[in-house]
Amino acid sequence: MSSPLGNYFVDRDQPPLSSEEEEVVRQFHDLYYRRWIAKADTINLSWFGHHVLKCPLDLWIYQELLVRARPDVVIETGTKFGGSALYLAMILDQIGHGRVITIDIEVQPDRPAHPRISYITGSSIDAGVIAQLRQAVGRQRAMVVLDSDHCAAHVYEEMIAYSPLVQAGDYLIVEDTNVNGHPVWPDFGPGPMEAVDKFLSENDDFVIDQRCERFLMTLNPRGYLRRNELGTTLG
Numbered sequence: 001m002s003s004p005l006g007n008y009f010v011d012r013d014q015p016p017l018s019s020e021e022e023e024v025v026r027q028f029h030d031l032y033y034r035r036w037i038a039k040a041d042t043i044n045l046s047w048f049g050h051h052v053l054k055c056p057l058d059l060w061i062y063q064e065l066l067v068r069a070r071p072d073v074v075i076e077t078g079t080k081f082g083g084s085a086l087y088l089a090m091i092l093d094q095i096g097h098g099r100v101i102t103i104d105i106e107v108q109p110d111r112p113a114h115p116r117i118s119y120i121t122g123s124s125i126d127a128g129v130i131a132q133l134r135q136a137v138g139r140q141r142a143m144v145v146l147d148s149d150h151c152a153a154h155v156y157e158e159m160i161a162y163s164p165l166v167q168a169g170d171y172l173i174v175e176d177t178n179v180n181g182h183p184v185w186p187d188f189g190p191g192p193m194e195a196v197d198k199f200l201s202e203n204d205d206f207v208i209d210q211r212c213e214r215f216l217m218t219l220n221p222r223g224y225l226r227r228n229e230l231g232t233t234l235g
Helices: 019-037 054-069 083-095 128-137 152-165 193-200
Strands: 044-047 052-055 073-077 099-105 117-121 142-146 171-174 207-210 224-227
Touching: 019 207, 044 083, 054 083, 054 142, 054 171, 073 083, 073 128, 073 152, 083 099, 083 117, 099 128, 117 128, 128 152, 142 152, 152 171, 152 193, 171 193, 193 207
Parallel strands: 073 099, 073 142, 099 117, 142 171
Antiparallel strands: 044 052, 171 224, 207 224
């Protein structure tokens, strides 16, 4: 039986939005998020009966990136309910390759069991956890998804710790860059977007991949970072 995987990927740059279109996008984003704050379930998703806190359009982008890159390992910080780890693992099942290592300081009840998922309990910026991950990954190809503590200092530390694991052409994804007024939750305080800005101001190994925002609605604006071909990695 032949593989179901194809070779169609969106590679072209997307045309810019007009200022009026940008305002429509901003207003919809604000509505979408405010509805969740008001206890509507705009980002409460169910994946095979497990809770996922994501925008479904971002999950589609994750699928595209996984199929394109076919990483050996996906590192996720912020396990929470485990639904997103299960989603990633099941996409890897379809690819036939890869595993998920997911980290959280808490162990939630009923988190999913899957042969491709390994759980680590601890802080994502703890030196011991980072050393354990680096040993587990070695020189394998990794995709990293950062979705734990959203304060800027924590996210920046994660980016410094995990970016060397990402190889040329692969992705470091910083989630929930939309908070602190980008465009939602303006009183959140410095968060993931501010960490991204600081990281990119000091590091030219990564670029923002705007193609990952082409659906116009994402919880991770400017958060899809692709490593340049000449970036410095471990190993």
